[in-house]
Amino acid sequence: MEIIHHGGQYGVTGSCHELVISENASILIDCGLFHGHDADTGKGKKHTPFIDFPLDRVQGLVLTHVHIDHCGRIPHLMGAGFQGPIWCSEASALLLPLVLEDAVKVGITRDEGLIERFIGAMKKRLAPLPYGTWRKLGTWDGMDVSLRLQQAGHILGSAYAELSVARPSVQETTASRHDNETVVVFSGDLGAPFTPLLPDPAPPERADILVLESTYGDRLHEGREQRREKLRQVIIRALENRGALLVPAFSIGRTQELLYEIESLIAEHRNDEAATNLPWDDLEIIVDSPLALRVTEVYDRLRHLWDQEATEVVSQGRHPLSFEQMTVIENHNDHRATVDYLRGTARPCVVIAAGGMCAGGRIVNYLKALMGDPRTDILFVGYQAHGTPGRGILEAAQTRTGTGEHTSIDLDGGSYPLRATVHSISGYSAHADQRDLVNFVRGIPVAPRSIRLVHGEEKARKALEGALGIAR
Template structure:
């Protein structure tokens, strides 16, 4: 075999992705270098089979922190190779890591130095074009449909009697996601390293997702309370803005017909400096949007902006936002409630029965989001926030159809789009139940795992 593969994170968990591909007589490649969250394990650099300084290339499948969060640490540990990714990921990389480093013990000068190094080392590449590394190794990026810039990576390694082909799926997204193009069909490969986050379930239908969001908002805001939506700054925040914009546009048409609309005057606060910055970057990357978003923009309807959308930029504005009475909608990070401004909103608002919390994404084990979902429905349920016991009287909703990850059906469908069955599939990036369920479905269809 002309290579060895070592999983350094994300093999049996949903966060902390890092996969080391060592090519015999060729380059050493690391695919992702993510931060582990909740109880997910993380392999120290001292236990890696190679020194960070010996890694030639770091490929990034997308700019979520659980796939890029350890890049500054990798550089501090000696990495000086090239960082390769799609053009949108290149644009998102430094802003995402700037925010993440703000929670570390690094000084501002250290942070600026690392940002400069990352900018210098990183390169953006086009989708669906083949590029050459050293020793004849080639790679090609395909659209993964997870967030803007997400990709899967197809490597071709020279060998006899024929080249070896390895494909890393990265995080695969759902079809018909706002703003994003659908995942590209994958090329044939000998080994597929495939995510399995939702390998044990299928999402609710996405066709009526906007209608379900509108119904939930109308119901939740009817009593004058607040709706808190924990959302990742990258991806989910922009999707929510897009869909609220679609709701308001449709209600505007109904207003013209004299039917009225409840949400037209209710403020929507994006209380996330990073979320606001990423939204601006998304706006600047319209060439990578899907056709629907491009068409709306061309017609004068900016798909991620509307008149009742307010930016909460400074910490002083954040403090004011905490005391503004409802009804209102607050979108804030982090998506799993592990940090960020959503913590303050939950601490201040969970005990109020007029308020509501919409969970629109995966909540990993060990996170505050998972605790709230687990204990909130119980009598006198509570969560510990900033060392204080906070009772959960707010109503909790899990809105389906909002996952940025493909479900079991979509994962299988993506694999079946390959021109031929892969020689072997290795499932990663999923809890045991998800991996086991997806493995059985794939094996039943004749795939080797």
């Protein structure tokens, strides 16, 4: 058995791993796009989305979740001739068509006929699995391969994958199967404990080989109450400035969690002022992301996957993902009109817009229009990959000195002044931090004989290696 990494081994995007079972059979785990500096090969070239490895032995694809850095190369995978099943959770099977339809429109074609045919063909490949149930995938070269998906707590439908590879004996017993079996666990992206809406991930019963993400392997997040209070203070500051608070958000996961937290703040402080003459009850939340709106509808339909806290909120008659203070922007004309209106009025409000790393999406137009205004605040709640505009804004804000000084940010082919105040709350990233990752590993009853760290920058991987005692 061998594991080959086709992306995500040394960066935080482009996740794609191949579990080679035999000379004639392998399974892919994720097939995502590269972003930022992760797209650099280090040889003066760029990683492209096209599939540059042979598919003749690939029997199927296991999808851990539907973030674009884990699923964005699926159109190119199918274009390269892949015809196997796509095993994923039941929620991911509902979300994936929405995500890839949006991705294809942005990155490949706007031909509605082609998009419809691709989505139709992709849906036929989907093989949804319930959490916590082993499913035999097949027998190849005498090796039985089974899969079990477990809750990862990252976004709705996210899972870590347990793959059992066993050579059955003639008279198999439980003991003999254990001796002939290897369990390989791919973590995908693990969520942080106490993430709004979703249950916490629990460690697997067994992992002989563990392929573990390390995105925040060098950091510790704020606690739930700390980050919620920080969110409240950031909102208050922005509204006192009488400007907009811009939140670049990933359409799946962060948007829904932010809505949940903001609704809870409004419910708790309904009779208080968020700023002078602006009660919390009058706070306007603008959600400008067509994909996020469609995803939120799926979140609402799948309430049985929510955690106990969120279920209790609904039982009180509240609607944490759809409340009266929300203004929803759907079409592009309304988007442009909203940007122009805010540029002209600097109306105090919170804008949650698509484009988590600011490399594309509707947040870019808000940034171009408003980040030169010192009344504007920008809040990052997700990981900003090296080389993305989001990372550039964060780093520029950290190095900025002197009253009134500003720097320029390259954005969408132009250069724009940054005078806005920039904030970051890492706890809403929905990635486990170093403590969470270590606890996940230590929670496995028998320590893995091999751990491979992926999906992290060098500094984060090195720090997590030290925390786990992994020798380089």
